Amino acid sequence: MGQWLLVLAYLTSVVGCALGLACTLQARNAATEGRRLRWLALAAVSIGGVGIWVMHFIAMLGFATPGLPVRYDIWRTVLSAVLAIGAVFGGLLVFGVRAGFAWWRLLVAGLITGLAVNLMHYTGMWALRVKGTISYQPGLVVLSIVIAVVAATAALWFTVGLDRLLPRLGAGLVMGAAVTGMHYTGMAAVRVHLDLSAPDPSGTEVFSFLFPVFILAAIAMAVPICAVLMAPGPEDRTPEAAPAPEPAQVP
Known part of the structure; x- marks a missing residue:
C-alpha cells in the first residue's frame, strides 16, 4: 500500500503543480493587473x-x-491549507509578473514557494495527534527545506517563456518531485515516542475528512483547468496595435 500511495501522492502533486504553473504563465502574459492577480490566485x-x-x-x-489511534486537529489542518495557499500566492506574486525575467525575482519566489511547501507540511504535522509525542531530527528537517526550495526554484525557472505543453509538464514533474521529496524527507525526520499510559488522542481520523477534501480538490482543479483551456494560445493573443502611419504630405 505504501508504494501505491507514493505514486498516487506524486501524481496528485504533479497535476496540481503543472496546472498552477500553467496559470502562472498565463499571469505573465495577462493584459491587465486584475487578470494577472486572478491567474495567480488560481495558480496558488x-x-x-x-x-x-x-x-x-x-x-x-x-x-x-x-494498534494505536492516530487523529488530526481539524482547525490546524484547515490552517495548514490556508497557509500553503497564501504562501504560494506570495511567492508567485513576486515571480508572476509581466516584466522581463529577473534572477532576483526567481530566487525570492523560489525561496518563498519552497518554504510554503515546508510550512504546509510541518503545520499539517502539528495537527497530527498520537498516543505519545512527536519530535524531529534537525538535520533531515534542514534537508527537507533545501530540497523544496531548490526544486521549486527550478520549476519556476522552467516556466519562463514556455508556451508549449512538454516544458510545462516537465516543470510540473520537477515541482511534484519537490513536494513529495520534501514530504518523505520530512517524514524520515519524524521520531514518534509512544506512551501506552497516555490518554487516547482527541481529534478526527484522516478517513473522516478525506471525502470532502477530494470534492474540494476536484472543484479547485476544475476551475483553473477550464480557465487554461479557454485561454488564448500564444498565436491567438492580440498583438499590440502598431502606431498609425503619418499622413502623406500633399505637395
Missing part, C-alpha cells in the same frame, strides 16, 4: 491547495501507529 490554489495540501494527506494515509 492549484499548487498550494492540490499540489501540496492534498498530496500531503494522501501520503499521510500510509502513516500509522500499529
